[in-house]
Amino acid sequence: MQTILKVQNLKKYFPTKKKGVYVKAVDEISFDIFEQDVFALVGESGSGKSTTAYTVVGMYEPTSGKIFYKNFDISYGVDKRPLKLKQEIQIVFQDPGTSLNPSKTVLQIIGAPLTIHKKLRGKSLIEEVLKLLEMVELPSDYLYKLPRDIGGGEKQLIAIARALAPQPSFIVLDEPTSALDVSIQAKIIKTLLRLKEELKLTYLFITHDLSLVRNISNRIAIMYLGKIVEQGPTDRIFSDPAHPYTQMLLSSIPVLTKDEEALKPKHIESTGEIPSPVNVPPGCPFHTRCPFAKQICREKEPPYVEIEPGRIVRCHLFSNGTDGSSKDEEEVQTWS
Amino acid sequence: MSMWVYIIKRIIYSIGVLFGVSILIFIISNIVPGDPARIALGPRAPDWAVKRLRKEMNLDKPIVERYFLWLGNLLKGDLGESLRSRRPITKDISEYLPASLEIIALSAFFMATIGINLGRLSARFSDTWLDGVIRIVSYIGIVTPAFVWAILFALIFSYLIPIFPTTGRISPGITPPPRITGSYIIDGLLTGNFKAAFDTLWHIILPALALSMGGAAQAARMTRASMVDNAEKDYILAAKAYGIPYKLIYKKLLLKPSLIAPISIMALDIAALLGNAFLVELVFLYPGFSRYGVEAMLHKDLFAIISVVLIIGVAYTVANVVIDIIIAYLDPRARMGAEQNV
Amino acid sequence: MYNEEASMVLLARAAQRDRIKRAWYRFSRHKLSIVGLIMVLSIVFIAIFAPYVAPYPEHAGPYVDFGSACEPPSLAHPFGTDAMGRDILSRVFFAFRDALLMGIVVLIIVVPIGSTVGLIGGYFEGKWFSTLIMRITDVFLAIPPLVLALAIAALLRPTLLNSMMAVSVSWWPWYARLVYGMTISLKNEPFVKAAELQGMNKFKIMFSEILPNHLGPILTKMTLDMGWVILTGASLSFVGLGEQPPTPALGTMVSDGAKYLPTYWWISVFPALMIVVIILAFNLLGDGVREMLTSGE
Amino acid sequence: MDNFDNIALKIENLRVYYKVYKGVLKVLDGINIEVMKGERVALVGETGCGKTTTLKSVMGILAKNAILTSGKITVMGEKILEVDEERIFQKRPKGVAMVFQDPTAALNPVFTIGEQLDLVVRYAAGVTTNVKEHAINALKLARLPDASRIYTNYPFQLSGGMRQRVCIAMALAANPNIILADEPTTNLDVTIQDQVLKLLKRLSTEKELAMILVTHSLGVARETCDRIYVMYAGTIVEYASSEHIFKNPLHPYTQRLIASIPRLTGEGIAEGIKGRIPDYLNPPKGCRFAPRCEFATEKCFNSKPPLYEVEKGHFVACFLYEKKSEVTHPNADNS
């Protein structure tokens, strides 16, 4: 398995109106994505998922840290990236309503990357767009429709077709279905999985829906307040969630059947509010809501601990009370 | 607290804009043909007198130097001398400005009361005949220029049915009150000269009404629009569902959030009156600031033009700050937003 | 292949037609919009064919007849005659020409300039040149259009062209600010980001991705502004800065006629009403356009 | 069914249309819902199926362009809506409170929580003394920490979860017997959603509140409610106890919907439902799901299926079950 994307100690801070105070949207995260993986980034709203995604695609420049795409350093904004890279990495946004230009027809929308990257024009452009429409199973009479005449699910399919247009190998999917109904979601997920196989794509899939992740990804990273608190293979995380936050998330999922119920950790209940990323509490950011919080959690940031191969947790419960700060970095180094 | 910081920032920023305004208008009025000194002294004045005046006015210096000389004087509170009235402009303005502000204050009052109440009524009875009538009335209000109203009002209310005085600021037989603020009404009330205060009020009703028609109509429509809009919002539906009386909803719960837009627009309208009222002031022969400005422009009264435009700029700035304060009063998000976000 | 292409063209046309039909439907939902449209079309028609529809076209030119001065409205002169014995109706018809010309020319100058400034300012928000041009815009905005126009017009020679210039100078910032505001709110929309990420060039993003989305508000503002520009023009001519006699201008007709109030009321009242009619027409049209562009299905 | 006196809310044959420029949207097509005292009922369905419209009809706050063409609603035995040929009888229901979908939109942005709560206490609960105390009590009931501070806050100063709880507190302040909760957790994070749902559940149990929980999440419905009504395009297609629905979904729509939901157990994802929801302008004459249904017969396209009671308390509106059960007239249990 080849690493296609490598994120190292990525930080993205946004300045606030107050001088010297930052929104720590993404705070020192590291992960690897392997070829043809579906890597899921999970977390509640404001945890920094989109920021991570946007930094990967180049919408933001990292505050610090590195991003490598196929061993190629891409830790800078889109303006400085070569055109080739813009073709390789694509993104599908969360809201199908805003990600399509309301004043353009489907042909123009899907055609834009084709004219830029493939220099297609006229007839060949139309043909190529039709091919893409077919790929996402939309009829050809959509060519001249405007986004406002199209339903939400189909809009998202068009956004996917646009992402596929320049023949990328890596697609970031930022909550592509969270604005849609489950029945439509099913259809879109199916399509995405099919295309992944057909076109040998790699996905960075962002969502807050753990049940969905369970069904499509092979590796997961769980974010809380800008930090990855736990990551590892999907099966392992679901069968044995390590971090209290992961457990809380899992136990909060409303499920349909007893079988599923059985999979939910029972012993943890959600309490408290998510703090704002501007006032990240000292120590472990989760300690305000954690039922297992100890004194150390309020004082020291927990280190990264690799509890199983490829499975990392950031929690004092697993650090055996050792001093995290120095080990922190070591862990990351050895792991990456 | 942070709100005041914000307003102070706004003021500082506006001062920057005013500098820009002064440069702009200084340049415009200085590159035009015609020698202001010659115009001022009249045709028969000998050349040496003109030259002397040019020197006095610094017209013989390069424009950049002139600007800074002017700026220096401005900071000392000296706007220069009007070529037309031959007096310090500060003095002219101290006479015209209060007169204009009186009218503007009254129009603001008319705008707010007429506009908001009509809008409220219209929203409360939306889609009924009353709404239709108000809609048409406000349309006419919006599209009819103030000077047309002025002519009509003058024709009807002081010529055909002479209940209001035609012109001027105070009746010839009445002694204006001694100057304290420059406003006859306020000074009259302060000094117990109620007759003068009332007479002045009587004089400004028609012009103020003419000036307020457009803004009032606009405000009525905006108030109606945002009230009808907000009436469909969940929080109003909730209030209705909880059985809160309609009267209370329309007077309080719905009105307050709906006033932000009309009030902002109204404040700008009112500030604009200072400059745009001249046609109305002309019709009513009212010794207002706007008319002074137009006369200055028509007579190339250099420093007077600059001062007038600058003061209108200041009025805009003030209006904007006032808008901020009013909105902050109406909308807690604006008032406390800054604290919250940090 | 040929057939497919042809059917594509047909499809495109049908889509286009459908869009127009729907827009018209939304527009025509309010009867007043149609009234506005008809009024505007009539005004344009009258302006273009003034020499043919005016009962006394020569009265718009160098013509005086003191013998028939100040005649009240009659069948021969529906709006009466002025102090020079000229037919007011005919002069009003001709005055539509300058009024429309004023509005159109000013908007043609102002909209592209304002939009470009606003686009650049909004899209590059935070960059020094954006700050600079928006500050300059603020400076112009701090002075009401009529005052600025008046100052400039007073300093220039009183011709129609100059007054159009004067109005333009004071009008573009409003478009700049409108477009600026809209651009700022749009530039972080995912669809713009998507275009950036594809590597579309900035110029194209501004003008072909962002601008078309502003067309609605711009168009609405234009129709509404048309009336106000004409009014500003009339106000300038009211104080004698604008088109020169004998060419009729509505503002001049009102201000000159005001001297004859109330005896010869028709001299000023009819032109004043015509100003109201023009503004009303464009406002009704503008409301219809707004309705058409903003209301949902 | 159950004793008449036990019925908290009864909606019968409710038809609500919306007039739009294209014509009339025939949205609600004869809805029947019954809620017992102290019972929690879920109304589930995808976007636009008419859930909110149903609740708004009960509250009497339908949009201006809504047309009531038929229906009868009774709250605690009191008739609050009846449509017959000549006239529409409608009055505000007493003892019913509604929690809106979007807590941000449901709170007036320019008044403090306290000001808004006070009005509710005063007018909905009719309490005129110690108003503030009542209000603060309601906040405490809704498990809001630091209630007296929140009382003085503006909505924007609170987080989403807190705002939703304020809305719940407001509903509680009205002293209701019935709470209509319209997707109260859609805008919340999973862990916060969990908290809010648990709160609602606890409150309804403690205070014996009847509750209609509108949601599009079957999972939420199952975990919170006793019975579930499944709605499709303005019709109730199936209802039963939570257990039954999932154990034995009958209606093809319910089946497909349940299959579309990703499972924690990770058995992959079904195809979803092909086709689109019908156009309310010209809804299918017969079963509204027929155009998307793989089992549809001609009959389905021509006539509306009545509700068949397939198991005890498990009703489904589908001709597939015509044989297997006796027909229940929608208004049968009214007498």
Added chain:
Amino acid sequence: KYESIIRTTEDWPTYIDPAVGSDFSDCIAIVNLYDSLVFPNHDGTVRPHLATHWKVSPDGKVWTFYLRKGVKFHSGRELTAEDVVFSTKRLLTMGEGFAYLFEPFIEDVVALDKYTVQFGLKKPCGPFLSMLVRLYILDKEEVLKHIQSGPYGKYGDYGRKWLLEHDAGSGPYMVEEVKMEEYVLMKKFDDWWGGWEPNAPEYFKEMATADPVTIRTLVAKRELEITDELQPMESYEAMAKIPGVKVIRFVPGGMNLNVMMNTKKPPTDDVHFRRALAYATDYETVAKKIFPGSLVARGPVPQTLPGHDPTIKPWEFNLEKAREELKKSKYWGKLDKYPVTLSWCAEVPEEEKIALMLQANFAKIGVKLEITRKPFGSMIADAQSIETTPNLSLIFVAAHYMEAGGMLATRYHSKSTGTWEQCEWLMDPEIDRMIEDALATVDREERFKKYYAIQRRLVELCPTIWLIDRAETRAYQAEYVYWPVAEWVKKGEKIALPLGYGLYAHDMKVFPEKRK
């Protein structure tokens, strides 16, 4: 308190400082506030005023005036020769207002004793007495008391700022209040040396003029006693219908209306072209319809002004002759390439009618006239250079003193080019010489003969289309106001009064009890 008042309107601004003001509206105030050495009679001659008698040296260069004793300023001080010297020097130093009249002539002025003052002239000045009407005497001490910093050395600003809103005169009225852009209110000076007749107005108020509707309303409400002369004809007609109001018309001899032709700018640089235009002008319509009551002009000098040549032949309206002249001009055949520009003064709306009439008539002979309405300020600016001066300027000119010489000098002497009073740019050395010569002639008869010669020469050169000698039209409250001018008009007398003297409030009477 205000019952006994005469109110009149005039164009603003009004400068009440006699060393600054010189316009119609300034003069109205100044003549009432200040006294001069001699006073104009309404036939154009002068009579003793502050000076009881005077002497002139045979070479016409030394003039000695003997002052009236016991004349009191408003401050109570007695007026002496010192004040005359001070006032003269102040006027000449400041160089504004009427200084231009005296500047070319007065060499020095000295007080021989308390009541004797002597003017030494640079050259003989025939109409010196007529000019002296415009030398107003200020209270030296009062002025010195109110000096502020300014450009005049030890005199600072020469009291200029203060005198904008106060007076330092000895005239029959004194300033009560000055309200910028609005009015100057004057109160009767009870101690005036000339004495008072009963019913003389207690107050005299000069107000800024307003739009015609307002003026009419004011008249109807009896809030205005004498209107200005700037109203449109229709307005006067309407006011004449108000009971008790009379509209009077008179040709005050001081003012004529000219179409000044820029003789240095094509196509009006061609004398034949100019004559063609003069023939294409409908004088009768202007005199009858547009400015009713006016006289068709007879040459450059108003007919009622002493020194006018009664034998002179005016141009006539004759399109045939116009075409003939046009054929003689070098622009014949290419007229369309030379449109003629005309500016008219926005402040006088009636001029538009003339402009339009000219346009219509010129069109008949194939001359295209482009007309521009301009605020007077702009016209003044335009007149400053040949290039900016339009081909035709429609301008009223008033005599500054009651003799043809003054008019001729300001209108046609090269020295006055660049001002609005000479938009002709005539610059004819011969005319210059003739004017200088005439002015230096002390003997009245001889001087007048020289004036005639100049007028004849000017008609030949045709630099101007002299339209009318303007009738002044004013409405006044005949019912309760006695106004000498109206009486003279009634008697059919010729009136040749310098600007402002028609509104000399001292000679008016008001009967408030008759006001209703």
